[in-house]
Amino acid sequence: MKEAPKSTAAAVNRLTEVLSRLPGIGPKSAQRLSYHILKASEEQVRDLADALVSVKQKTRLCRICCNIADAETCGICANPVRDQTRVCVVEQPQDMLTLEHTGAYKGAYHVLHGAISPTEGIGTADIRMAELLTRLECGGVVEVILATNANVEGETTAMYLQRLITPLGVRVTRLARGLPFGGEIEYADDVTLSRAMENRQEF
Numbered sequence: 001m002k003e004a005p006k007s008t009a010a011a012v013n014r015l016t017e018v019l020s021r022l023p024g025i026g027p028k029s030a031q032r033l034s035y036h037i038l039k040a041s042e043e044q045v046r047d048l049a050d051a052l053v054s055v056k057q058k059t060r061l062c063r064i065c066c067n068i069a070d071a072e073t074c075g076i077c078a079n080p081v082r083d084q085t086r087v088c089v090v091e092q093p094q095d096m097l098t099l100e101h102t103g104a105y106k107g108a109y110h111v112l113h114g115a116i117s118p119t120e121g122i123g124t125a126d127i128r129m130a131e132l133l134t135r136l137e138c139g140g141v142v143e144v145i146l147a148t149n150a151n152v153e154g155e156t157t158a159m160y161l162q163r164l165i166t167p168l169g170v171r172v173t174r175l176a177r178g179l180p181f182g183g184e185i186e187y188a189d190d191v192t193l194s195r196a197m198e199n200r201q202e203f
Contacts, residue, residue, distance in 0.1 A: 012038060066111045066128040068093050076109060083107040088145040089132065091115050091154065095185040104194040115153040116160060136168050143171040145200055149184045173200040
């Protein structure tokens with residue numbers, strides 16, 4: 001990152017540097033955010049600070065699906081109307097939210113919090129794969145829908161999971177190719193996602 005001018009206050013420099021560590025935030029965006037925060041009222045800044053602390057202190061992973069929750073189980077796992085015999089596996093919590101927005105799926109989920117990526121040093125032990133297998137071994141699940149992203153990492157993760165799940169006698173399906181290779185679920189439109197879910201295939 002390019003260093004801020006020496007004339008800039010040290011506190012602003014530090015805030016800019018911290019903000020630039022966030023994904024999708026470059027040096028210029030971090031600088032704009034820093035000055036926006038500087039001009040905001042003290043009440044607005046305290047609200048932001050409280051929200052940041054609260055999201056770390058008051059959230060946890062659902063003990064069943066590993067989704068972000070503020071209780072032992074998330075709202076979907078605790079919902080008796082959801083079909084708990086079908087589990088849709090996604091990479092990130094935001095992927096689950098995107099699928100939920102389509103209204104095409106009424107089953108349960110499992111959030112991996114990542115995908116296998118040897119080039120980035122991410123292996124099977126670095127994502128929530130063991131929790132999924134433990135869940136399946138307990139019985140009651142008849143289908144696992146692999147909804148990892150349509151890129152190299154997502155495909156690698158899906159193939160690895162398929163090899164582990166099939167011997168358990170659970171049906172394994174994959175979202176249909178309505179999703180373009182290289183695309184991410186989070187950015188897909190509702191129609192594409194709905195069709196992909198409805199036309200999922202044996203994996």
